[in-house]
Amino acid sequence: MTKVLSLKAALADLAEGPPRDRETAVATLTIRNLDDRLKARLRIRAAQHGRSMEEEARDILRAALSAQKPEPRNLAEAIRSRMAPLGGVDLPEVQREAMREPPDLGS
Numbered sequence: 001m002t003k004v005l006s007l008k009a010a011l012a013d014l015a016e017g018p019p020r021d022r023e024t025a026v027a028t029l030t031i032r033n034l035d036d037r038l039k040a041r042l043r044i045r046a047a048q049h050g051r052s053m054e055e056e057a058r059d060i061l062r063a064a065l066s067a068q069k070p071e072p073r074n075l076a077e078a079i080r081s082r083m084a085p086l087g088g089v090d091l092p093e094v095q096r097e098a099m100r101e102p103p104d105l106g107s
Contacts, residue, residue, distance in 0.1 A: 031057075 039053075046056035083089065 042053050042056060046053045049056060049059075051059070
């Protein structure tokens with residue numbers, strides 16, 4: 001029996017944590033419309049690692065989804081932390097001209 005989960009249900013399952021009994025809680029994933037070249041590359045990669053295509057796909061998914069996502073960095077903080085060991089930079093004040101009058105578009 002194929003079970004289709006919504007995003008809400010999938011997130012609820014994830015929040016519950018790993019299943020207590022791994023033997024009975026096995027999910028099945030079907031991938032449709034897989035490009036023939038991609039399938040061939042998966043077959044070659046699996047053969048190089050001495051695994052079945054199914055095991056290779058599981059390994060790829062496991063590696064991709066278990067990697068920690070880097071925290072987004074604040075650009076200003078990144079620049080400041082890189083420049084701090086150098087002691088900072090003093091920039092001269094730039095002389096500016098007075099602001100010009102905006103054009104009159106009504107005439």
